[in-house]
Amino acid sequence: xxxxxxxxxxxxxxGKPGLNRAKVLSLTAGIxxxxxxxxxxxxxxxxxxxxxxxxxxxxxxxxxxxxxAGVAGEDRAFxxxxxxxxGCWVAGATVEAGPTxxxxxxxxxxxxxxxxxxGTERALYRKVHPFSYGGEDRLFxxxxxxxxxxxxxxxxxxxxxxxxxxxxxxxxxxxRGVHLILxxxxxxxxxxxxxxxxxxxxAIENQAYVAGVNCTGFQESLRFxxxxxxxxxxxxxxAVGDESEGVVRSRLDLxxxxxxxxxxxxxxxxxxxxxxxx
Numbered sequence: 594x595x596x597x598x599x600x601x602x603x604x605x606x607x608g609k610p611g612l613n614r615a616k617v618l619s620l621t622a623g624i625x626x627x628x629x630x631x632x633x634x635x636x637x638x639x640x641x642x643x644x645x646x647x648x649x650x651x652x653x654x655x656x657x658x659x660x661x662a663g664v665a666g667e668d669r670a671f672x673x674x675x676x677x678x679x680g681c682w683v684a685g686a687t688v689e690a691g692p693t694x695x696x697x698x699x700x701x702x703x704x705x706x707x708x709x710x711x712g713t714e715r716a717l718y719r720k721v722h723p724f725s726y727g728g729e730d731r732l733f734x735x736x737x738x739x740x741x742x743x744x745x746x747x748x749x750x751x752x753x754x755x756x757x758x759x760x761x762x763x764x765x766x767x768x769r770g771v772h773l774i775l776x777x778x779x780x781x782x783x784x785x786x787x788x789x790x791x792x793x794x795x796a797i798e799n800q801a802y803v804a805g806v807n808c809t810g811f812q813e814s815l816r817f818x819x820x821x822x823x824x825x826x827x828x829x830x831x832a833v834g835d836e837s838e839g840v841v842r843s844r845l846d847l848x849x850x851x852x853x854x855x856x857x858x859x860x861x862x863x864x865x866x867x868x869x870x871x
Contacts, residue, residue: 650732796825
């Protein structure tokens with residue numbers, strides 16, 4: 594079974610959800626499944642917090658939670674509509690408000706959402722690793738669940754940005770049979786070499802396709818360099834973007850993933866979890 598994957602690399606206008614949603618529609622106009630040409634599934638993937646960009650302490654004001662709840666509801670409706678309109682699966686990323694976290698943060702959650710072509714929400718993943726270096730731990734509660742989802746015969750694992758630095762998250766997904774890892778990010782230019790290296794590493798070590806979508810442009814003083822890319826289970830780079838806005842595309846082959854695992858069965862040599870300790 595094949596899959597066409599489309600990574601929507603965009604400059605996010607911070608704090609302007611309407612403008613960002615309009616940009617998504619512009620960038621994805623004309624994308625349709627090409628089932629007649631042999632691709633059984635088609636997937637659109639948007640960057641982390643695609644409608645808002647990075648959040649800051651302004652969300653801690655008394656009206657912050659209500660504002661975020663409004664954005665989250667609008668984003669969900671938008672993503673469902675995009676899936677129906679395009680006829681594709683859609684992986685979007687937004688934020689939700691919740692109760693204050695046990696560890697003293699504001700209780701917001703950084704989400705990845707997956708919608709089927711009929712507009713049904715099929716998966717919800719809450720970012721497990723808030724980016725403490727950037728202050729996310731003041732705002733976001735940690736997710737507490739590893740999530741995988743089915744797209745046809747594919748097993749897909751959604752993850753968000755800083756998660757990429759924690760290989761054990763992806764190994765846990767590998768143990769569930771993941772064929773495709775998604776990484777939705779706002780990854781700064783200053784650490785772009787890490788982005789490129791870690792995406793390939795996650796593909797090689799898990800013998801899975803990895804698709805990382807990043808934003809570009811600036812959010813206030815932070816520069817983002819794009820570089821959205823798609824890697825094969827052997828670590829080959831199938832497609833990569835530059836710093837401009839656009840859609841990075843590739844065709845993925847599920848049988849190829851399975852065949853490589855049989856040909857080079859490294860995953861079966863992993864020791865049990867208990868061996869590695871706490």
